[in-house]
Amino acid sequence: MEGLINHFIHYLAVEKGLAENTLASYQGDLNQFRAFCREKELDPMGAGGRGVVMAYLLQLKKSGRSPATISRHLAALKSFYRFLLAEGLVHMDATANLESPRPPQRLPRVLSTREVESLLSQPRISTAAGLRDKAMLELLYATGIRVSELVSLDLAHVNLEHGFVRCFGKGARERIIPLGSVACHYVSEYLLRSRGTLVKGKNTAALFVNQQGQRLTRQGFWKIIKKYARQGRINKVITPHTLRHSFATHLLENGADLRSVQELLGHADIATTQIYTHLTRARLREIYDHTHPRAADIKKSN
Template identity: 50%
Template sequence: MEVIINKFVDYLKTDRELADNTLESYNRDLNQFCEYASNNSIDNISNVNKTLIITYLMYQQKKGKAASTISRSLASLRSFFQYLLNEGLISKDPTVNLQAPKQEKKLPSILTPEEVEILLSQPNQNNAKGVRDRAMLELLYAAGVRVSELISLDINDVNMDMGYINCSKDSQNERVIPIGKIAIEILSIYINEYRNTFIKDDSEVSLFVNHHGRRLTRQGFWKIIKSYTKKANINKKITPHTLRHSFAAHLLQNGADLKSVQEMLGHSDISTTQIYTQITNNRIKDVYKKSHPRA
């Protein structure tokens, strides 16, 4: 079996040009299965059947492997046996209709309103960079946009008078998000007083630009939020998406309806938004336990 696995990994490398880390994962998953099959007296790939794969997945569960790990193993086996079928090395794919164990959805990490306040207060508002950075952080939390949406905003996507931003890049999928007075205030200062200090070309339309006068990149923004997270000394892992999660959770905690939050986040399926209600419910339980005399 090891020879065939090596051929498969070579195929993934040369024909599909997969990354080295991905190739290592495939190789590890398949060799672990190969060892299990050998321990069960199966050394010929054509003798592998659905029952063996099911017992292997159950064996992984008993060993305490995470559902995500087991799902990845099954995905590797599926690709492997599909390859063997296409190559004519087996007559039937034993992974057909096999279901991976359901993965438990992890609740997203959020900040408390106090932690948001601490993080957003880190940029120095006495210089252009600080005002720009504060405007970006405020907008992330005020509108719950993704980083890709934040850096894609053009100057004309912001309507100060009406208090909204337009995240739509086509008329078919219009998404207009209201923003609060604090975000409007800091954005106004950035646009009117500081944005031009970054601009090198008057034709530049990007809302947020770097010191080269060009549109800020994802990597550039990641560095920015990483540096302010360190300064804020908040003992949580904070990513740009943390502010998006916090935006949604705080809206629901304060009485916003799920459908409105779904529309602001741009989720196509409301079930994606519903995970934030679980965070809200957990918070209510915590408050009850701490506050009710008979809790």
């Protein structure tokens, strides 16, 4: 089974062009399934494959895995078995008609505009690392890109003259995102005053580098944003996606349409973007009162 998993991962990489992080997730989930089958001495490729898959999902549930995690494992297995069936390596899809558990919908954690201002004002731009951090935070909030996309940016991906950034999201899908004047200013300042000091003469295409002159990692950025959240006394759980969530929510609150936000975020399905429409009833009422021609108080119209 190990060989089949490797064959499948190679197919996803070459034929589907999936990102390395996605490939690693698929491989990790399928290797857990393989370990389960080996431990229980079960054959997932035979006629009883469906029972094996169901037993595995049940064990995940009993071990306390969340519905979202179980859904992810099942999605990996579905893709794997469809691949095996298409290749003629199995005679039936053991995952056919198996439904994923519905996880409770969790609203994304977002910062208020005041909290964003506080967070973005924390870096000390008088230092090389501080100016880099300021440029990263401003770019992240200005574009809403994922942290993995941020740290993957090369110098050639940013056009400061015309104000846009080119990034490659999930499935290697390319998108062009506008870059505001504030973000352009600090990225430009970083390139002029800071990056050379951090690179230390090394030849690297990476836009953002660490103190060793190497491409900054997601883990490195995670530590940076947590530090500034503490300094700004932001009493909310901060994740690497917090600025992305805040970017989308603030756009919608200020009148952006859902399709535009979907395009900016790089969501393949607009249903994914709809989670950001969690405006309060008071805010919705305010928008309605200011935009609908018949919303005005009847006394005012007489």
